[in-house]
Amino acid sequence: xxxxxxxxxxxxxxxxxxxxxLSAASWVETLRSxxxxxCFRATLATYVDMTSxxxxxxxxxxxxxxxxxxxxxxxxxxxxxxxxxxxHGYHSSPVTVANTLITMYARCGDFRSALQVFDRIPDRDQxxxxxxxxxxxLFEMWELALGSFRSMQxxxxxxxxxxxxxxxxxxxCSNLDRADGIRLGKELHGYELRNGSYCNEKRFAFNALVxxxxxxxxxxxxxxxxxxxxxxxIVTWNTMISALTQNDRFKAAMSVLHQMxxxxxxxxGVTLSSxxxxxxxxxxxxxxxxxxxYAFRNADLFMNxxxxxxxxxxxxxxxxxxxxxxxxxxxxxxxxxxxxxxxSGYAQNGLDDDALxxxxxxxxxxxxxxxxxxxASxxxxxVRSEAFRRKExxxxxxxxxxxxxxKFVQNALMDMYSRVGDIDISRKIFAGMEDRDVVSWNTMISxxxxxxxYSEAFNLVNEMQRSGDSTAVEVVKPNNITLMTVLPAxxxxxxxxxxxxxxxxxxxxxxxxxxxxGSALVDMYAKCGCxxxxxxxxxRMPKRNVVTWNVLIMAYGMHGRGEEAMELFELMLxxxxxxxxxxxxxxxxxxxxxxxxxxxxxxxxxxxxxxxxVEPDADHYACVVDLLGRAGKLEExxxxxxxxxxxxxxxxxxxxxxxxxxxxxxxxxxxIAAKHLFxxxxxxxxxxxxxxxxxxxxxxxxxxxxxxKNMKSMGVRKEPGCSWIEVGDxxxxxxxxxxxxPQSTRIHSFLETLWDGxxxxxxxxxxxxxxxxxxxxxxxxLLRGHSEKLAIAFGxxxxxxxxxxxxxxxxxxxxxCHEATKFxxxxxxxxxxxxxxxxxxxxxxxxxxxxxxx
DNA sequence: TGATTTCCTG
Numbered sequence: 001x002x003x004x005x006x007x008x009x010x011x012x013x014x015x016x017x018x019x020x021x022l023s024a025a026s027w028v029e030t031l032r033s034x035x036x037x038x039c040f041r042a043t044l045a046t047y048v049d050m051t052s053x054x055x056x057x058x059x060x061x062x063x064x065x066x067x068x069x070x071x072x073x074x075x076x077x078x079x080x081x082x083x084x085x086x087x088h089g090y091h092s093s094p095v096t097v098a099n100t101l102i103t104m105y106a107r108c109g110d111f112r113s114a115l116q117v118f119d120r121i122p123d124r125d126q127x128x129x130x131x132x133x134x135x136x137x138l139f140e141m142w143e144l145a146l147g148s149f150r151s152m153q154x155x156x157x158x159x160x161x162x163x164x165x166x167x168x169x170x171x172x173c174s175n176l177d178r179a180d181g182i183r184l185g186k187e188l189h190g191y192e193l194r195n196g197s198y199c200n201e202k203r204f205a206f207n208a209l210v211x212x213x214x215x216x217x218x219x220x221x222x223x224x225x226x227x228x229x230x231x232x233x234i235v236t237w238n239t240m241i242s243a244l245t246q247n248d249r250f251k252a253a254m255s256v257l258h259q260m261x262x263x264x265x266x267x268x269g270v271t272l273s274s275x276x277x278x279x280x281x282x283x284x285x286x287x288x289x290x291x292x293x294y295a296f297r298n299a300d301l302f303m304n305x306x307x308x309x310x311x312x313x314x315x316x317x318x319x320x321x322x323x324x325x326x327x328x329x330x331x332x333x334x335x336x337x338x339x340x341x342x343x344s345g346y347a348q349n350g351l352d353d354d355a356l357x358x359x360x361x362x363x364x365x366x367x368x369x370x371x372x373x374x375x376a377s378x379x380x381x382x383v384r385s386e387a388f389r390r391k392e393x394x395x396x397x398x399x400x401x402x403x404x405x406x407k408f409v410q411n412a413l414m415d416m417y418s419r420v421g422d423i424d425i426s427r428k429i430f431a432g433m434e435d436r437d438v439v440s441w442n443t444m445i446s447x448x449x450x451x452x453x454y455s456e457a458f459n460l461v462n463e464m465q466r467s468g469d470s471t472a473v474e475v476v477k478p479n480n481i482t483l484m485t486v487l488p489a490x491x492x493x494x495x496x497x498x499x500x501x502x503x504x505x506x507x508x509x510x511x512x513x514x515x516x517x518g519s520a521l522v523d524m525y526a527k528c529g530c531x532x533x534x535x536x537x538x539x540r541m542p543k544r545n546v547v548t549w550n551v552l553i554m555a556y557g558m559h560g561r562g563e564e565a566m567e568l569f570e571l572m573l574x575x576x577x578x579x580x581x582x583x584x585x586x587x588x589x590x591x592x593x594x595x596x597x598x599x600x601x602x603x604x605x606x607x608x609x610x611x612x613x614v615e616p617d618a619d620h621y622a623c624v625v626d627l628l629g630r631a632g633k634l635e636e637x638x639x640x641x642x643x644x645x646x647x648x649x650x651x652x653x654x655x656x657x658x659x660x661x662x663x664x665x666x667x668x669x670x671x672i673a674a675k676h677l678f679x680x681x682x683x684x685x686x687x688x689x690x691x692x693x694x695x696x697x698x699x700x701x702x703x704x705x706x707x708x709k710n711m712k713s714m715g716v717r718k719e720p721g722c723s724w725i726e727v728g729d730x731x732x733x734x735x736x737x738x739x740x741x742p743q744s745t746r747i748h749s750f751l752e753t754l755w756d757g758x759x760x761x762x763x764x765x766x767x768x769x770x771x772x773x774x775x776x777x778x779x780x781x782l783l784r785g786h787s788e789k790l791a792i793a794f795g796x797x798x799x800x801x802x803x804x805x806x807x808x809x810x811x812x813x814x815x816x817c818h819e820a821t822k823f824x825x826x827x828x829x830x831x832x833x834x835x836x837x838x839x840x841x842x843x844x845x846x847x848x849x850x851x852x853x854x
Numbered sequence: 855t856g857a858t859t860t861c862c863t864g
Binding site: 099100102103126127128129130131132133134162163164165166167168170171203204205206207208210211234235236237238239240241242243245268269270271272273274275276277304305306307308309310311312313335336337338340341343344371372373374375376377379380407408409411412414415437438439440441442443444445446479480481482484485488516520 | 855856857858859860861862863864
């Protein structure tokens with residue numbers, strides 16, 4: 001018999017075909033020994049030689065050859081072997097041959113044939129059942145696998161389940177819903193305890209149980225099992241380590257590794273790739289390097305692609321992309337996982353074009369097909385990359401490859417559609433998902449926030465909290481990422497009540513000890529105008545990083561409390577826990593600027609490079625221009641811009657200067673700044689508005705109108721003004737001239753009444769803030785419709801007398817609103833905290849502490 | 855006849 005499709009023995013095979021042995025028995029022995037040592041191609045080649053030499057295969061030869069066909073895997077060879085099995089009459093007896101056929105077909109991806117073989121076995125033994133259950137698991141048919149297990153249990157006497165059965169069934173359990181899985185898993189565990197096998201056999205079963213508990217989130221059960229288990233082998237240790245890392249028990253994972261080494265077990269590739277994610281997530285660069293060095297000393301580990309993938313992940317996660325790339329480049333036989341790790345490493349470091357380039361290299365040069373993981377990394381890079389235009393095409397690409405049902409891919413697609421503004425498509429994907437995890441929920445929430453659908457976002461967070469408290473099938477609790485996603489939204493909407501609610505959740509679920517969550521809480525309280533709360537959270541944090549400090553320094557600055565901001569800055573330096581970053585100096589300089597601390601700020605600016613090694617960038621220059629400009633030193637500010645590096649982006653600096661020109665009514669200099677800005681950022685509406693305001697303030701109406709016309713003809717649209725106020729459980733949103741709110745009529749008539757009172761107190765409407773060409777009387781009506789006034793009026797009408805009113809606005813507060821709010825605050829005897837894009841305005845007793853308005 | 859490892863949300 002000839003098997004023409006069989007491949008020749010591979011040139012690098014360690015087992016060359018031996019000179020033909022003489023007896024049939026030695027042919028079979030050679031065949032089996034190749035199979036035992038997993039030299040599959042050599043096994044198949046020997047089979048061909050043997051049959052060519054006229055030796056008929058027997059019931060020992062077939063299982064060996066079939067194992068090889070399964071191992072390669074080689075479906076064509078497998079089918080021909082099946083034909084030979086029938087021809088030689090081994091198809092029904094002994095059953096060992098048929099059993100091997102089941103496994104062969106399963107490994108070759110032919111489920112129907114595997115099932116057919118099983119169905120046609122007249123006297124199925126324990127191994128037949130085990131092989132079939134394992135096959136079902138291979139095809140991820142978990143329910144069917146469990147069904148077969150039940151059938152087996154009914155035949156308890158003839159085919160009792162063994163440790164082999166337990167291994168497959170544990171795997172099936174770990175892929176069920178959590179509640180079902182745990183229930184069945186405990187049943188299995190009980191079964192093992194009652195009827196369990198011993199020593200070697202027991203080890204397999206227990207390893208599988210440890211893994212099962214971990215996958216179902218019962219990692220404490222895994223630990224308990226592991227600790228009492230005396231027959232540990234390297235897989236047991238590895239299983240325990242990966243169980244811990246996969247459940248975010250990183251410290252415990254490192255400690256098990258330590259115990260393992262102490263117990264004299266030499267870590268292998270699986271150990272390293274299981275423990276490296278723990279180093280990565282805990283930012284343990286030194287430990288990671290030590291493991292890298294250990295792999296370096298053991299050549300087989302060094303070339304292991306799993307270890308390499310985990311190392312690439314570690315280095316990229318710590319921002320050391322170059323080192324990750326070096327590991328990647330050092331591996332000659334790159335498996336898909338390694339490409340994925342590198343692509344994702346680039347993407348996570350914002351090197352989106354590098355990620356896309358590598359993705360193309362993988363497809364074109366290396367000829368590898370992407371899998372779901374690849375797409376989950378590439379999609380975000382596509383979304384962010386400026387160079388990559390046709391983003392929605394990626395959806396078609398994914399569908400064409402049949403990956404649209406994958407959870408990771410769906411998460412990435414949701415994110416993509418939210419970012420391009422198609423939130424409805426994200427919503428549809430989310431609604432249609434079968435298996436939503438915490439990332440799916442978080443992605444949907446952040447999508448809503450990106451698109452400005454805040455109430456939908458908050459509703460989803462509430463839904464998550466409820467499902468976490470209940471015993472619903474889909475148990476997904478808000479995690480630290482969820483909180484870090486919604487807290488900034490609370491801050492930008494000044495939704496203090498919502499923010500406090502989230503704070504409460506964080507405390508109840510011990511998420512507030514997370515540095516990032518803590519920093520987000522500090523920021524939220526500060527943005528809601530509650531500096532005291534922000535400071536209290538800061539003081540109680542067990543651990544702080546540079547972001548935490550920056551956030552609070554920035555907060556003091558925005559509230560016009562420059563002295564305290566600088567005290568905090570000094571404290572940060574004195575404590576020395578963290579080094580100041582570029583952002584720290586932005587915060588400190590901005591604080592000096594808002595409090596008029598010019599010489600202090602200049603000192604800081606000049607010392608930042610020499611004393612702290614932080615190179616000033618374009619944003620630092622913009623802060624200093626703001627500092628000088630605000631203080632009236634506009635010539636100095638202008639001069640500073642001219643000293644800036646030619647290549648650096650001067651737009652922010654010019655914009656600061658233009659802002660200062662508005663405060664100090666410097667028309668000519670304003671024109672110069674605006675000229676530069678119109679060249680650098682022709683689409684930015686705020687530049688046109690500022691210049692127009694400057695002209696209007698100096699009475700040059702024609703020029704003011706001309707700027708507006710230019711803006712229109714350029715097709716630049718002013719972002720509509722929008723203000724938010726939280727009352728009760730809701731954040732109410734108001735746009736200019738809003739009449740959509742249910743209380744609209746009431747708000748407008750209240751404002752009219754207020755208006756008369758304000759005028760009696762001496763308020764003069766600043767109609768220069770209205771840039772439409774209409775009658776003077778009409779201008780007043782337009783002024784009264786500014787969103788912050790509507791929000792404030794709504795607040796007064798709907799909150800208890802004497803309580804503080806907190807309003808947030810998406811643009812800078814105009815001069816008239818600033819002036820009017822002073823009067824309103826005094827008339828209704830309320831403290832009003834109004835936040836715009838730059839800072840907080842605390843209105844109390846008819847004044848505001850800021851000096852930005854005239 | 856069986857087990858463990860890399861990837862996604864900020």
